[in-house]
Amino acid sequence: MTIPTARRPMTKPEARRFITALAEANPDARSELDFANPFTLLVAVVLSAQATDKSVNKVTAGLFAEAPDPAAMLRLGEAGIAAHIRTIGLWRAKAHNVFLLCRQLLDHHGGDVPSDRASLEALPGVGRKTANVVLNVAFGESAMAVDTHIFRIGNRTGLAPGRTTREVEDGLVARIPPDMLRPAHHWLILHGRYVCKARAPECWRCPGYAPCQFPEKRARLMLHPPASQNALLS
Structure with a gap:
């Protein structure tokens, strides 16, 4: 499936705004895999x-x-x-x-x-x-694992466009503030899994709507206008 290309890459301030919005929406994000060690x-x-x-x-x-x-x-x-x-x-x-x-x-x-x-x-x-x-x-390092969800978000939103997972990874490391890089791994995966989905992204409930550069986001928002639509469009 072709991933729509963002209008342009996000700037570093936009990337911080986007990641901060995801963090505030899901402050306790963690891996959904069960493990003990x-x-x-x-x-x-x-x-x-x-x-x-x-x-x-x-x-x-x-x-x-x-x-x-x-x-x-x-x-x-x-x-x-x-x-x-x-x-x-x-x-x-x-x-x-x-x-x-x-x-x-x-x-x-x-x-x-x-x-x-x-x-x-x-x-x-x-x-x-x-x-x-x-x-x-496991070891608390600020490493960014790029799965299919994060690859899609990086390209779709303009957060870190890239043709390969390594290009997206390098873009994320360059744009996301260092103090947010480690937890951003979880914020992005869960955002891609439950909101910025592959086939039907739910832009109307995306906390990072404003800085996102997805060219179809406004049209998708109009299909499902939330009560706080004016805030999303700002």
């Missing part, structure tokens, strides 16, 4: 590729109860992991990667999840996006 977070994020967080949470409840750490996951075995995750997409490849990932954690990191990007990206099934999520959520 860096290891379970890492596995959950690996499993979430091309799957919803809700579907991942359904399978990890049983998986983590039986295998809460890398050693237990290895004892469960690849077949045992696969038996838990058959309902999510790419489950065979994911079971294989999780098994190898656990072996590598034990062989090279004492069973702990590494806190540096290079070591994370060397793990099976872990790319830049997954590493960014773990660095952000």
Whole structure:
């Protein structure tokens, strides 16, 4: 699906205004994946590729109860992991990667999840996006993971236009104020998941309507005029 191009990139003041509006609308935003520690977070994020967080949470409840750490996951075995995750997409490849990932954690990191990007990206099934999520959520770094939602928002709104996820990531890092970069990861994902949707963006309830550069936003607002429409149009 083609993502509409913003009229122009947002300026840094507009980006701050946009992110601040999302923050005020959802101040307690956090990951919707269920996890207890860096290891379970890492596995959950690996499993979430091309799957919803809700579907991942359904399978990890049983998986983590039986295998809460890398050693237990290895004892469960690849077949045992696969038996838990058959309902999510790419489950065979994911079971294989999780098994190898656990072996590598034990062989090279004492069973702990590494806190540096290079070591994370060397793990099976872990790319830049997954590493960014773990660095952000588990280790408190201001890393920006660009999933399909954030890629869409970056281009649609003008917050950070880019042809690739890395271009969008770099644009977000450049435009979002440093003190807001870490939580912005969650604000943007949830905004894309529930408001700035792929097929039917709900511009009429977007807190960041004013600085957004989406060319169709006014037409979409007119279809569903809220009581506070004048405030949105300001």
